[in-house]
Amino acid sequence: MTSPDPDGERARELDRLILHSWSKHGTTNPFTVARGEGVRLWDYDGREYLDFSSQLVNTNIGHAHPRVVEAIQRQAAELATVAPATTNLRRGEAAERILSTIDDMAAVFFTNGGADAVENAIRMARIHTGRAKVLSHYRSYHGNTGAAVNATGDHRRVGNEFSTGHVHCFGPFLYRSEFWAESEEQECERALQHARRVIEAEGPSTFAAILVESVPGTAGILVPPAGYLQGLRELADRHGIVLILDEVMAGFGRTGRWFAHQHDGVRPDLVTFAKGVNSGYVPVGGVIMAEHILDTFRERAIPGGLTYAGHPLAAASIVASIDAMREERIVEHAAHLGADILGPGLAALAERHAVIGEVRGRGCFWALDLVADRATREPVDASVVAQLKGLLMERGYVPFAADNRLHVVPPLVMGDDDARAGLAILDEAFAALS
The missing domain is CATH 3.90.1150.10 (Aspartate Aminotransferase, domain 1)
Structure with a gap:
């Protein structure tokens, strides 16, 4: 022995x-x-x-992965860290690579991980709309920072409820249906009606965002029925609400597409990411935004930032990861x-x-x-x-x-x-x- x-x-x-x-x-x-x-x-x-x-x-x-490890080593020797307000080629290349994996999005806001990506997406939606409330699912996990953990629906929210403006509803889950549904079609229809009624009861003009995971992950890998995400998109459009899709766990190939929402052909306003973008080799996350959200911040400074946002080691690992994922x-x-x-x-x-x-x-x-x-x-x-x-x-x-x-x-x-x-x-x- x-x-x-x-x-x-x-x-x-x-x-x-x-x-x-x-x-x-x-x-x-x-x-x-x-x-x-x-x-x-x-x-x-x-x-x-x-x-x-x-x-x-x-x-x-x-x-x-040797390609990603080598990229980090090379970047560390060249420039190990730099302030987020500077221009750096590797950071720009990382944003370019990310935007190449998703249609009709205009810019990337870098964060240090998934929770603060969700945090900043909520902030952007509130500033863009001038409203406060966020609708999210009970069966969800969005991170353990202030607004993100309040948007979370599972038991970890309890004991962390210090931010305001969060409203929850039940998303579709036929196997353990809250709606007595007998088919995917019924589950989808009834879950959308439930979300619609919650928004109506809370006041449509008070909602800044609908925030959902494209496929809820920690809550049980709950693949949404056909039409559900599209129904949320229509509901958001009807009331001028920002649709945020959380792709922190489901994104970057996990479901067999670059992003899980691409299976459904839905168009988000904001997408949060982290995890698979570089497989966690260096902590990083971010928010991908559509042009109309970016327009809000052309003349108005975003009130937030992070010392390590767009860190060059993380940026190098993103470039190498996405390139390897494409080529392999x-x-x-x-x-x-x-x-x-x-x-x-x-x-x-x-x-x-x-x-x-x-x-x-x-x-x-x-x-x-x-x-x-x-x-x-x-x-x-x-x-x-x-x-x-x-x-x-x-x-x-x-x-x-x-x-x-x-x-x-x-x-x-x-x-x-x-x-x-x-x-x-x-x-x-x-x-x-x-």
Whole structure:
């Protein structure tokens, strides 16, 4: 038996100095990661794992992609940091690359991550309209800064409600419908009517924005029914409301298109991004805006900014990431994985294991809704999910779990054989769970 790596022991010892997100200090036992390459991670004892979490669904291009690493190294030697008010070629190239992935948008406002991207999108909408209220979904997550966490609908909002002007409604989710719907068409129609009535009851002239994730991610990978996003677009147009689509998790190839809303042919006013734009190699996010929003800030200064906005290391990593994704056809590969391997493979698992109540998703963005009873759709409790996570880690599979769900969200560069290997591990773990 080999002795533990001293670096791993030291990492665990020093981890006690860190207060981890969303946790009580001293109660966590985090996975200790030494290095990553492609779709694999290694701990300090040399054990290898397939990363089916993409960490927090952000390493779209995989770990340590050589082209992105080299771009960061080259930029660090040339210009490691520069003030956000300056002009820098790499920053401009990053904006150019981002705008090349989306139609009819005019400019990019850079931030440090997804939460402050949402924060600034809300600010822009409020300034553009002169109104305050923001409508968002209960089943959503938009970040953990002031307005973003209030726009969030899930339980993490509670205890953080310090900003004002936030109104919530239920978005479509047929499997656990709030509207007694029996079809996707009914769910879409009734969810839109619900949103319409909330806006009417709150006063249409008071709303600055409708803010939704194009595909709600942490809430359960809830692919919207056909026509829903377009219905929100029509509702926003009717009342002069800005439509903000949050693509922080779903964007940059995750669903098999550059942006998830492109599946629906909808035109947003503002789009927030982070995560997959450079796979999180350097912290970055931002807001993509349409021309009419940009016009508001041609004569009026935007009242906000960040020291590291458009950081040159982040900009270099964006340029390299998007170039590599184009040349290696990574977005197209994500669509193939979803249509030909993950989608059919997960459906086959659901046929074999009664604990899987529903499979939903597209591209490399899937969720398994785990139930104690398929007839009642009662969710499994936390102990079942914890047991499943342990079984997967034992088998060298890094999972992403939330509430009663297992999300299957590998890097978009995962090969077909590795994807099939991951499905085989899932099959084994579910069998052991039963």
